[in-house]
Amino acid sequence: MNKSPAQRRAIVVGGSLGGLFAANLLLKQGWQVDVFERVPVELAGRGAGIVTHPELFDAMTAAGIAIDSSIGIQVSSRITLAQDGKLIMEGALPQTLTAWGKMYHALRAAIPDSNYHSGGNVVAVESLETHAAVTLAEGSRYEADVIIAADGFRSTIRQHFLPEVELKYAGYIAWRGLVQENLLSASTHKTLFDKFAFCLPPHEQILGYPVAGHSNSTQPGERRYNFVWYRTCDNEALKDLLTDASGKVFEGGIPPTFIREDVLATMYEAAHNLLAPQFAEVVTKAVEPLFQPIFDLEVPKMNFGRVALLGDAAFVARPHCGMGVTKAAGDARALVEALDSNETVEQALAEYSEVRCRFGTAVIQHARHLGAYMQAQLDDKQREMAELYRTPEAVMRETAAPFQL
Numbered sequence: 001m002n003k004s005p006a007q008r009r010a011i012v013v014g015g016s017l018g019g020l021f022a023a024n025l026l027l028k029q030g031w032q033v034d035v036f037e038r039v040p041v042e043l044a045g046r047g048a049g050i051v052t053h054p055e056l057f058d059a060m061t062a063a064g065i066a067i068d069s070s071i072g073i074q075v076s077s078r079i080t081l082a083q084d085g086k087l088i089m090e091g092a093l094p095q096t097l098t099a100w101g102k103m104y105h106a107l108r109a110a111i112p113d114s115n116y117h118s119g120g121n122v123v124a125v126e127s128l129e130t131h132a133a134v135t136l137a138e139g140s141r142y143e144a145d146v147i148i149a150a151d152g153f154r155s156t157i158r159q160h161f162l163p164e165v166e167l168k169y170a171g172y173i174a175w176r177g178l179v180q181e182n183l184l185s186a187s188t189h190k191t192l193f194d195k196f197a198f199c200l201p202p203h204e205q206i207l208g209y210p211v212a213g214h215s216n217s218t219q220p221g222e223r224r225y226n227f228v229w230y231r232t233c234d235n236e237a238l239k240d241l242l243t244d245a246s247g248k249v250f251e252g253g254i255p256p257t258f259i260r261e262d263v264l265a266t267m268y269e270a271a272h273n274l275l276a277p278q279f280a281e282v283v284t285k286a287v288e289p290l291f292q293p294i295f296d297l298e299v300p301k302m303n304f305g306r307v308a309l310l311g312d313a314a315f316v317a318r319p320h321c322g323m324g325v326t327k328a329a330g331d332a333r334a335l336v337e338a339l340d341s342n343e344t345v346e347q348a349l350a351e352y353s354e355v356r357c358r359f360g361t362a363v364i365q366h367a368r369h370l371g372a373y374m375q376a377q378l379d380d381k382q383r384e385m386a387e388l389y390r391t392p393e394a395v396m397r398e399t400a401a402p403f404q405l
Contacts, residue, residue, distance in 0.1 A: 127305030177286030322400030
C-alpha cells in the first residue's frame with residue numbers, strides 16, 4: 001500500500017478472539033488500530049474449551065505472542081466409553097487443549113489499553129472511496145483505511161451488507177460446561193482427565209477434554225474438564241428451552257443463569273440415564289452449564305469495499321471440527337498478508353475474500369459431515385442410515401482433528 005505503516009489505520013469491530021488476532025497482527029505490522037467491543041466489561045471470564053491446531057499457533061507466532069507449555073494441556077490419546085463406563089476403544093492422537101479465557105488473556109495482554117474500547121457499540125458502517133467509517137451508538141464517528149468486522153455470528157455489519165444471509169438451525173443443541181478437576185472422583189479423574197474422551201449413546205454424542213482452570217492455571221489439581229453434549233431438539237422444543245421462568249424468550253441464546261430449573265433437572269436426569277457414569281458425573285458437577293443451538297452460516301463474499309468480514313461474522317461452522325478459533329486466526333493472518341502485498345485496500349480485501357471463502361466453505365462442509373448424524377435424528381429414514389456409519393473409529397478419527405483444505 002502507498003501509505004507508510006504509521007499512517008495506516010484500521011478499526012476492528014469486535015474484541016473477542018478473532019478481533020484480537022487481527023488487531024495484534026496489524027499492530028505488529030505498524031498499523032494504528034482501534035478495537036471496539038460493544039460489551040462494556042472485559043470478556044476474560046467467558047467461553048469454555050478450545051481445541052488447538054497448528055494454524056492457530058502459527059497465527060499466534062506471527063502476532064508476536066509467546067507460546068509455552070502453559071498455553072494449554074497436552075493429551076496423547078482419545079478414548080470412547082460405553083454407556084456402562086467401560087472402555088470401548090483407545091487411539092493415539094496428541095493435541096493441545098486450552099480454554100477461551102487462556103487464549104483471550106494472551107491476546108488481550110498484547111494490546112495497549114488505549115487501543116481497546118469496551119462499550120464501543122458500533123451501529124453503522126460505511127465504505128467510501130478514500131476511507132471507511134463506523135458510527136457508535138452514542139453518536140461518535142471514527143474513520144480508518146479499513147474496517148474489520150469481527151462481531152460474531154450475529155454480526156450487525158454482515159447483516160448490513162448481506163441482509164439475505166441468515167443463520168440456519170441444524171436441529172440440535174450442544175450442552176456445555178466446565179467442572180473443577182479437584183471435584184471429580186478419583187475413578188472418573190483417572191479415566192477421563194488426561195484424554196480426549198467420547199461417549200456415543202443412541203441418538204446423541206458427548207465429548208470432553210481437560211482445559212486450564214481459574215486464573216488460567218494449567219497446574220495439576222487446578223485445571224478443569226470441559227464437556228460438549230449434543231442432543232436433538234426440534235424448533236418447538238428449542239423455543240421452550242430458550243424461555244426463562246418469567247416467559248421471556250431469548251431468541252439469540254439464553255444466559256446460563258436464566259435457564260429454568262426444570263430444564264436443568266431434565267438434562268441432569270438424561271445424563272444419568274444415557275451417559276457413561278464418568279460423563280454423568282462431569283455434567284452434574286459442572287458450574288452453570290449452558291447450551292447453544294447449532295447453526296450453519298456461510299457468506300458468498302467477505303469484502304465490501306474497505307470493509308472485511310472475519311471469523312464467525314462470515315462463516316459459522318458446527319463445533320464438531322473444533323475449528324472456530326483457528327479459522328478466525330487464519331482469517332486474520334490472511335487479511336493482514338493481503339493488505340501488506342496489495343496496492344490498495346480494495347484489492348487486498350478482494351484477494352482475502354477469495355482465499356478465505358474457499359477455506360470457510362470447506363470447513364462448513366466438513367462440519368456438516370461430522371454433524372450429519374445428529375441432524376438425521378429428526379427423520380426416521382435418515383436416522384437409520386446415519387446409524388450405519390457412526391462408529392467409535394470414525395468419530396475419534398475425525399472430530400476436532402487437524403483439518404486441511
